Amino acid sequence: MKFYDCQTAPSPRRARIFIAEKGLNVDTIQVDLATNEQLSPAFRAINPRCTVPVLVLDDGTTLTENQGIAAYLEAAFPEPPLLGRTPQERGLVANWNARCELEGLWAVAECFRNRSKGLANRAITGPQDFAQIPALAERGRARAEEFLLTLDTRLRESRYLAGDFFSMADITAICVVDFAGWIKLSVPEDYLGLQRWRAALRERPSLAL
Amino acid sequence: MKFYDCQTAPSPRRARIFIAEKGLNVDTIQVDLATNEQLSPAFRAINPRCTVPVLVLDDGTTLTENQGIAAYLEAAFPEPPLLGRTPQERGLVANWNARCELEGLWAVAECFRNRSKGLANRAITGPQDFAQIPALAERGRARAEEFLLTLDTRLRESRYLAGDFFSMADITAICVVDFAGWIKLSVPEDYLGLQRWRAALRERPSLAL
Numbered sequence: 001m002k003f004y005d006c007q008t009a010p011s012p013r014r015a016r017i018f019i020a021e022k023g024l025n026v027d028t029i030q031v032d033l034a035t036n037e038q039l040s041p042a043f044r045a046i047n048p049r050c051t052v053p054v055l056v057l058d059d060g061t062t063l064t065e066n067q068g069i070a071a072y073l074e075a076a077f078p079e080p081p082l083l084g085r086t087p088q089e090r091g092l093v094a095n096w097n098a099r100c101e102l103e104g105l106w107a108v109a110e111c112f113r114n115r116s117k118g119l120a121n122r123a124i125t126g127p128q129d130f131a132q133i134p135a136l137a138e139r140g141r142a143r144a145e146e147f148l149l150t151l152d153t154r155l156r157e158s159r160y161l162a163g164d165f166f167s168m169a170d171i172t173a174i175c176v177v178d179f180a181g182w183i184k185l186s187v188p189e190d191y192l193g194l195q196r197w198r199a200a201l202r203e204r205p206s207l208a209l
Numbered sequence: 210m211k212f213y214d215c216q217t218a219p220s221p222r223r224a225r226i227f228i229a230e231k232g233l234n235v236d237t238i239q240v241d242l243a244t245n246e247q248l249s250p251a252f253r254a255i256n257p258r259c260t261v262p263v264l265v266l267d268d269g270t271t272l273t274e275n276q277g278i279a280a281y282l283e284a285a286f287p288e289p290p291l292l293g294r295t296p297q298e299r300g301l302v303a304n305w306n307a308r309c310e311l312e313g314l315w316a317v318a319e320c321f322r323n324r325s326k327g328l329a330n331r332a333i334t335g336p337q338d339f340a341q342i343p344a345l346a347e348r349g350r351a352r353a354e355e356f357l358l359t360l361d362t363r364l365r366e367s368r369y370l371a372g373d374f375f376s377m378a379d380i381t382a383i384c385v386v387d388f389a390g391w392i393k394l395s396v397p398e399d400y401l402g403l404q405r406w407r408a409a410l411r412e413r414p415s416l417a418l
Binding site: 057059061063064065066067068069070071072073074075076083084086087088090091092093094095096097098099102106124128130131133135136139143146 | 311
């Protein structure tokens, strides 16, 4: 397998943590988003979507989305499980993971990409240019704030997002929470559920990646 | 189990088709989005996110996202498989499903919700109001057009989206293609891959739902 990563970006970090939690050693190639290497002909040949993460399997199968990468790795390397064991657990992990993307990741990205000077015309990842929409930066921030409250509410009643076990949903959530720092959104001190969970996650070596 | 549906909306249609493909008979309750029943106190008690689909399991577990519902049903009722059999298949189904959401479903929804008079202040589903952003309607349409080309390119070389088998990715994709009609976007006649696939899907009874 080959893993195309970018050490500084939130989306490939999700896959990087997932791979580390599985205890896998995968050939890793850094793609320099700062110099737009993802738009180069060489990288387009690997992923015409011009995004990371990318996982290329030994048979050439190319996975370009975190969900695809996670589904493959979970089936190929079941231990430790990161998508849940029972049907209920699997449902809850996928449900919370989807919410973390929709309500959290896309909201923070919307804010960040629509207001960063360095991303003019790059409001959406991918091969096509899209102009920034300033109203989206505001809206994204409001939604991201709301998402932190959602996380805190859940984590006051549950050890991890999907239940009493660590899962992909926690990986996505912590990547969103750290990414929120890029839009100067930090976790309020009185968000005790979220603070407790975050402190517990800091002890996992994968999270330092 | 109880399934909260809305017969006219694209997102619950995905779950409805998934349930039908599994051959399951599930108690179904219609939620009338046209009269904002999803915002009523009674429905908020079921899903504070104010969205459909919702699947409530017999133990009370509540799944509010298509991905959560699909992950649960696939694990609880494995036959026929809709998320792939082998690790490669599982990766490809999840990868294409994620692309259909990101590049297709959210693009069409962005266009539709930001230009429909009836959805003023309802630019995003959920409990909170958000003003429409007209520039998003245009951008969403451009991205949805691009997505139809992506589908056609893939379906010229592959029988179904994830390979030679029908899967959740096809369910999401056909829901997007039909939803695109709401923004007056139809499949060009010379998109022969997409046209062939669409004609084949029409023979599945679940798709009439």
